[in-house]
Amino acid sequence: MNPNRTEEGTEKLDQKLFRESVALEIIEHGPPFSYAEYEGSRRSNRILNPNVEFFSRNTLKAEVLKVHNKLKEDLKNTLHKLSSRICLTSDMWTSCQNRGYLSLTAHYVDENWKLCSKVLNFCHVPPPDRANNLCGTIHGLLRDWGIEKKIFTITLDNARNMDNMQELLRSKLVQQDGLLSRGAYFHIRCSAHILNLIVQDGLKVLGDALEKARESVKWNSTYLMLERFLLYVNAFKILPTEDPTFLMEDLPTEEELHKIEYICNFLKPFYDITTLFLGVDYPTANLYFENVCKVRSNLLKEIESPDSCLREVAKAMKEKFDKYWNEHCVVLAFAVILDPRFKLKFVKFYLKKFDDNFENKAKSILDKLKALFKEYESASSSSGGNCDIQGGGKELDQSLIEFQSYESDDSTSSNKSQLELYLEEPRVLITMPYDVLAYWKDNYARYPELATMARDIMTIPITTVASESTFSMGGRVVNQWRSSLTCKNAEALITTRNWLHGYTTKDDRSKATHVSISSLSQQASNVVD
Template sequence: MFQLPVGPDGVRKASCNACGKVYSANPKAGTSNMKRHIPKCFDIDEPGPPKKRAPLNQAMYREKLAMSIIKHNYPFSYVEHEGTRELHKFLHNDVNFITRNTAKSDVLRLYDREKTILKDALQKVTSKICLTTDLWSSITTDGFMALTAHYVDNDWVLRKKVLNFRAIPPPHSGSILAEHLINFLADWGIEKKVFTITLDNAKYNDVLVECLKSHLLLNDGLVCDGDFTHVRCSAHVLNLIVQAGLKIIEGAIEKVRESVKYVRGSAARKSKFAECIQQLSLQCGKHVRQDVVTRWNSTYLMLDCALAYRRAYARLALVDFNYKTFPSEEEWARVERIKRLLKPFYDITTLFSGSSYPTSNLYFQQVWKIQLCIEEEIHNADRVIQDMAKDMKTKFDKYWENYSMVLSFAIILDPWYKIKLVEYCFSKLNITKEQRETKLTSIFDGMHKLYNEYDIRTERMHRSSVVESSNVDVLDELDGFETFESQFRSVEREKSQLTMYLEEPAVNRSQELDILQYWKDNQGRYPQLVLMAHENENEMEEGLVEDIEALIPTYDNSNF
């Protein structure tokens, strides 16, 4: 402590040498207040001379505490736990404890701050925004609605942001859900930025989309009057197609399922099966998986693993007389064919589940592979596989007879393929020439319609910028002239951009290509096409797709 001169009030005072805090230093009053201050200002418990303790930033401490609650889903009462408080007091003696209500306020304040930042970022996005939404029910049957935005920012970086995860009381009709969705969009200020919305195939979603389109059209907020707004979730459609096929082959895979159940039924059986694997030197490294009947991809993984350990099951049948469900050679051959049929579906579902790369340009080719695979298996010599493929074809035709128009555009905007891949894919399908030409014309006309929309938008932006930069009033008599002239300029630009792009040789597929970087680099050459690419490439399917590996539990016990 440093003794200060006596002030006008005649009271003697002293200040702390470390922090400068002033205390009364009257000899008759004692020095207890100064002694209590020293442990707070210095680490006196450490060996050597006392060291100055850095003051605690209470605001930063509370923000970090709120962030930990959010990240780890802690209850707000976490801040009142005795162990938590003891730990924090040990780390810094100056910590001020807070209550659960204060923690809740801190979390909400942090949310509001981050929401404001994201809202400002969305306002600065020059392209349209693609949405995905879905309903989710908790274990207590409470309904929640999730809304996710997908967009390419002005630096050409793919972004995914969860905008809302809100409790939605029943009823969950399409019109009521649309009202909630419209309120979400208004809250974020993006009603006029919506390009597409991806949903699953629930019936109420058709009503939801129509209500949403009607509302957005009033504000002139949809591209091409909403013709391309509704996109069906590809992963959900895949699930419906495969589930239809699995109903036919349920008996064909029953022995495999029972074999897996038997092996996993006790620790002794697991040990015996592990010995069989070791004796046969099977080193595939797969886990023995039990499927979940509501998850078709888990059935695929179960069959894939069972085939890898086929010889181990055969050996188990020789050494364990209680094992009665070993499949016959004919049944194993059928399981092999089923697994081969399901593999493309599994691979494509995994591909569509990606969130760190564009998926829209992958859609057309992958759906075509599915259609080609189903058509081939319809002529399979195995009657069971035939019936499976026919039921899958029925589901395919219901949802994907006409591939999603807007997602078909994405493959044309992929400089690796362009329109030629669309023509090639249709030529390989079992359809007539007239059907093929009708499909191609439909996609090509849709592409031109979308291009013209962007051409008009670019022209409006250009005119707006010219008017804003000029102080000269525009004559009312010439208002129509700009529209008249733009029609001719639109045709010229179409020839110089869309047509030139399609006629330009495709990029060699042996070369690595970042599709977002390609369009970023070509902004000067194809300004209208760049706008289309900017929005088509952010058409994503995740948010409605669960991680494949997360559906099945993994085990650390050997191969189990």
């Protein structure tokens, strides 16, 4: 008799595997825990195998938490073994239950030099969401994960409480000797928020024309809304004859249409740049400097435009831009220097366009980069120069360590550092797209400490899109039909789904717009959808 069959000839069912399968179904597709008690579901399963043993919603909750805890331990071990620094993004979200949730996401490069993004926590933060409360919460989460001494940067929006929080958190981490350069490069402002603020100031010039177009084309993205409006403007002109509720005075005038056409063309570069910045599966830090400089170049050009409307828009936007340009992150200039297509000459090229003192500013950036590199050299010396990145997570044997040390000594016999040697090499051919992490992986043997620093800098996310994508998941899990879902179970469902499937599943990928882009409409609604 086949041991895998019952006396009735039915295949035996692994009940443990069945419970886990249902738990994974709940995590991936989001039905409620009561799904375990649906009579229709039970009837279908009974047809497939009469020996199935059904279980309650409470058992299903426990099974989901078991999966969550197992994957959390796996991720914790991965983060513990990382030789790279970890960059964070964080933001706050209010659910339909009027509860405040904090999203904390880790960004790092794994042993195969691939950029990874994992939602660590999606936890309820009771009011008030003041800086000290948020700081205490995030610091506690970092300690729980055991990564409080591995942090490099945190990317946040421009909310005042988040600004104050990062100051308190930086102070705590510096006291624990957990940040490089005493946290000088810890705080990164979300570039999508900044672009949004810049564009908002410019669009005030449009006045009623913008609102008329928006009433005709309901769209979160101002650029896409104007693009669609202009495409169908002739149809809108005859719409009042077909639809009495649509009045002629609701349409922009010819003068207003002229403004809309100019502004639509003007906003396209902002839309393209913001979309580029929203990537989560490729480095974006090295894209920042070039594209922010392009924005400023466009504004300076349009200030001289013969069109008075465009001049007015560009002037308003430049005033806002200059405020943030003066605060731009030096560490993101480091990223373009460590992109072998560009290096320091690229920084000088763009600074020269805007500043007569560009040589001194470029020198200041380079001096700060050299100071940061010395910290990486010191860290390597104190650890004996044994870094396991190139070994794919395995320690190098002694002969390879000695060879690596010999090669490093030989290449620096002229008393030049790895950074200086790298900068003296010819730039590589400019190509788009370009895998900058692959370059540093291939050149790790020649420049071990420099590659280590470059890897960490390229990990920095320049937007909070990861948090916004998490909030999209949160909105599907914590909704009006699941208002009694506990915060603990909500966090388990959202984080585990991310660990298993990233920010999308097959269901999500069938949609026309990627979740990370569509969810950002709240923070950059004037630029992208």
